[in-house]
Amino acid sequence: MDAPQPFIHLSNVAKTYRAQGRAVTAVSDVTFDVAEGEFVCLVGPSGCGKSTLLKMLAGLLNRDGGTMRVGGPGFDPGRDIGIAFQQPLLLKWRRVIDNVLLPAEILGLPRRATRDRARELLELVGLSGQEDRFPHELSGGMQQRVAIARSLIHDPKLVLMDEPFGALDALTRERMNLELRRIWTASGKTIVLVTHGVQEAVFLGERVVVLTAGPARMADEFTVTLPEPRALDVRATSVFGDYARRIYGRLGMA
Numbered sequence: 001m002d003a004p005q006p007f008i009h010l011s012n013v014a015k016t017y018r019a020q021g022r023a024v025t026a027v028s029d030v031t032f033d034v035a036e037g038e039f040v041c042l043v044g045p046s047g048c049g050k051s052t053l054l055k056m057l058a059g060l061l062n063r064d065g066g067t068m069r070v071g072g073p074g075f076d077p078g079r080d081i082g083i084a085f086q087q088p089l090l091l092k093w094r095r096v097i098d099n100v101l102l103p104a105e106i107l108g109l110p111r112r113a114t115r116d117r118a119r120e121l122l123e124l125v126g127l128s129g130q131e132d133r134f135p136h137e138l139s140g141g142m143q144q145r146v147a148i149a150r151s152l153i154h155d156p157k158l159v160l161m162d163e164p165f166g167a168l169d170a171l172t173r174e175r176m177n178l179e180l181r182r183i184w185t186a187s188g189k190t191i192v193l194v195t196h197g198v199q200e201a202v203f204l205g206e207r208v209v210v211l212t213a214g215p216a217r218m219a220d221e222f223t224v225t226l227p228e229p230r231a232l233d234v235r236a237t238s239v240f241g242d243y244a245r246r247i248y249g250r251l252g253m254a
């Protein structure tokens with residue numbers, strides 16, 4: 001029998017931006033697979049092409065080299081992908097719950113059921129009781145969490161996250177790391193998350209794909225095995241430190 005197809009498959013993927021007579025190669029040769037239900041972190045220095053890669057996975061940008069498959073049979077990118085970008089991009093005139101509901105409205109999902117689900121998701125990200133507030137009444141960290149709830153409202157099979165905690169202070173970021181692990185464990189979704197934080201990538205990912213400075217090239221990938229459920233103090237263990245050291249080494253920073 002044939003081996004099962006990976007949920008995501010990238011082989012020698014490349015992307016060059018062309019504008020005003022200039023060409024910038026953002027991604028030159030990236031190859032990796034993601035299994036269904038896996039949590040994979042892409043790590044690399046700023047400007048190395050991580051966001052470009054994620055946008056190609058989201059179907060927001062075309063690649064111009066290599067092959068890429070996202071999702072199995074029947075996968076509908078419009079319906080089955082949830083996206084959380086670095087900026088929460090909330091609509092300021094809509095209340096928290098109505099921001100979370102936006103993708104469901106666009107997809108025309110049943111109102112009552114999705115409203116209940118929005119409340120559940122807000123509880124999952126620690127925002128119970130904040131449903132009727134407006135974005136400007138929330139801290140940056142709370143807004144990020146609204147964006148994460150919104151990325152899950154239509155129950156997507158695949159969640160793509162681009163530095164979702166990039167703008168947060170260190171403590172809030174740590175709390176969000178814990179919450180995201182909890183959400184992933186509870187939901188079983190496939191998550192691909194871009195970060196420039198090596199520690200964050202090791203803490204969050206089942207696997208870490210290391211990209212070198214631009215244009216993005218695959219440097220290495222690491223399967224991360226840590227005691228579960230992961231707690232923040234795992235970062236002080238020698239196993240964790242060893243993963244981080246090896247990744248810094250691949251980034252030329254050891």
Ligand code: ADP
Nearest residue numbers: 017024026045046047048049050051052053214
């Ligand atoms: P990262 O997410 O790793 O910080 P990006 O994917 O945002 O990197 O960018 C990779 C490279 O592509 C950078 O050199 C950036 O300046 C360039 N780039 C990104 N978007 C565009 C665009 N729309 N047009 C031209 N160049 C771009």
